[in-house]
Amino acid sequence: MTKVCSPYFDPEFDNLPERINGPTCRVWIDTETQEDCTIVKVDSVNKQGLLLEVVQVLTDLNLTISRGYISSDAGWFMDVFHVKDERGNKLMDHNIINYIKQAIGTTKETPSPDKATAYANDVVHAYHQREHTAIEMTGTDRPGLFSEISAALADLHCNIVEAHAWSHNARLACVAYISDQSTDTPIDDPLRLATIEGHLTTVLRATTAGSQGNNREVKTGGLHGGEGAMSIVERRLHQLMLSVRDFEGPIRSSETGPEGDEKQRKMDVWIENCVEKGYSIVSIKCNDRPRLMFDAVCTLTDMQYVIFHASVGSHDGSAFQEYFIRHIDGYALNTESEKERVIKCLEAAIERRVCEGMKLKLSAENRVGLLSDITRVLRENGLTVARADVATQGEKAVNAFYVRDMSGNEVSDMELVKSMKKEIGMGLIELEVNKDTATMRRPQAQRPRFSFGDMLRYQFQRFSDNFILFL
Numbered sequence: 001m002t003k004v005c006s007p008y009f010d011p012e013f014d015n016l017p018e019r020i021n022g023p024t025c026r027v028w029i030d031t032e033t034q035e036d037c038t039i040v041k042v043d044s045v046n047k048q049g050l051l052l053e054v055v056q057v058l059t060d061l062n063l064t065i066s067r068g069y070i071s072s073d074a075g076w077f078m079d080v081f082h083v084k085d086e087r088g089n090k091l092m093d094h095n096i097i098n099y100i101k102q103a104i105g106t107t108k109e110t111p112s113p114d115k116a117t118a119y120a121n122d123v124v125h126a127y128h129q130r131e132h133t134a135i136e137m138t139g140t141d142r143p144g145l146f147s148e149i150s151a152a153l154a155d156l157h158c159n160i161v162e163a164h165a166w167s168h169n170a171r172l173a174c175v176a177y178i179s180d181q182s183t184d185t186p187i188d189d190p191l192r193l194a195t196i197e198g199h200l201t202t203v204l205r206a207t208t209a210g211s212q213g214n215n216r217e218v219k220t221g222g223l224h225g226g227e228g229a230m231s232i233v234e235r236r237l238h239q240l241m242l243s244v245r246d247f248e249g250p251i252r253s254s255e256t257g258p259e260g261d262e263k264q265r266k267m268d269v270w271i272e273n274c275v276e277k278g279y280s281i282v283s284i285k286c287n288d289r290p291r292l293m294f295d296a297v298c299t300l301t302d303m304q305y306v307i308f309h310a311s312v313g314s315h316d317g318s319a320f321q322e323y324f325i326r327h328i329d330g331y332a333l334n335t336e337s338e339k340e341r342v343i344k345c346l347e348a349a350i351e352r353r354v355c356e357g358m359k360l361k362l363s364a365e366n367r368v369g370l371l372s373d374i375t376r377v378l379r380e381n382g383l384t385v386a387r388a389d390v391a392t393q394g395e396k397a398v399n400a401f402y403v404r405d406m407s408g409n410e411v412s413d414m415e416l417v418k419s420m421k422k423e424i425g426m427g428l429i430e431l432e433v434n435k436d437t438a439t440m441r442r443p444q445a446q447r448p449r450f451s452f453g454d455m456l457r458y459q460f461q462r463f464s465d466n467f468i469l470f471l
Contacts, residue, residue, distance in 0.1 A: 054104055296350070381423075
């Protein structure tokens with residue numbers, strides 16, 4: 001009888017390239033070198049989009065990047081970030097430190113969103129992609145539109161488990177997770193999904209016809225299960241806004257201070273060419289804020305540009321960022337029209353997240369139709385939602401809205417807010433009112449030191465396990 005033998009596979013074969021050449025991605029986290037921040041250093045084989053992946057990990061933990069240096073020439077990616085937590089302190093929680101290492105890729109284990117939530121004290125959101133149906137909406141914005149969308153979904157017996165909406169330059173983008181009202185399960189019936197899409201399209205179509213009227217779109221299943229945390233949703237919102245060309249609108253380039261004096265430009269984006277190296281240098285100067293680097297890197301990546309080197313820094317509330325880029329085809333930006341488009345898209349990406357209206361934070365016991373009722377009260381009191389973040393935490397719904405009046409101006413009548421709070425119901429809902437501080441006076445940004453000599457010095461150190469003190 002012939003004996004059949006199976007081929008032998010060494011169980012360590014998969015690790016052979018790593019044992020010969022070293023790990024393809026190394027992450028060091030130094031909590032000792034700097035007194036006021038933690039240094040996160042990443043060395044890895046380069047691939048398109050890797051910088052965005054790293055920034056997404058840090059963004060999902062609500063870490064502030066006070067300084068950063070990036071280089072990815074010669075097939076190797078290296079970056080160094082100086083980060084702080086949302087309280088302005090260095091990272092001391094070993095669970096968060098281990099999560100960063102795993103998420104960026106030093107180990108083969110992929111951390112689950114649940115672990116991230118536990119490690120970051122609910123800062124990293126565990127979303128419901130597998131348990132609920134995702135739906136995306138884009139269209140021309142108008143006062144009360146988000147309220148109408150909420151009411152339409154309630155009429156269709158859909159429970160809104162989570163929703164995020166941005167409004168900018170008269171365009172709206174919204175990503176929502178919905179479930180069946182009676183069973184709290186995903187909606188997967190094609191006929192019912194078609195009915196939901198058609199009904200929401202009718203709501204979006206109600207905007208007065210005009211040049212922007214063709215930008216409406218409703219799509220279910222735009223985001224799928226397992227795609228990650230908050231940065232994935234926010235990146236999709238950027239993509240949706242880009243698709244409806246919200247950059248084709250007025251960009252606020254100046255502010256009026258509290259005394260009425262006109263201040264310097266709060267945002268400036270310009271592009272120069274580095275002919276010797278074949279790069280285009282994109283420079284950004286603006287007020288510093290959380291997630292600023294994510295918004296810029298996300299936009300450049302989605303516009304098919306490769307970031308080879310970068311330097312970012314912030315000082316006294318101002319930020320300066322510099323990116324050395326080429327188009328994915330290997331060429332720099334050679335035409336003025338292409339440069340102008342990149343500038344407009346970056347300006348729009350920076351402004352989308354900035355809401356200078358009043359922030360209302362409401363929490364209540366979750367129930368079907370709650371979001372519709374709250375947004376109806378806002379609309380009936382002459383307020384419109386400029387940005388919304390809606391989520392459920394156990395049995396409680398947590399809603400954050402940036403609101404303005406119907407003319408787009410800031411809300412200053414606190415008596416109106418008190419009346420609205422009473423109408424919503426103080427017995428069930430906690431309401432927190434915060435004034436946005438985006439209009440505060442900021443000093444001019446200071447350009448951080450950056451040179452190719454710095455990058456070469458970092459490259460020489462990439463195989464070292466020691467940390468570098470950057471001055």
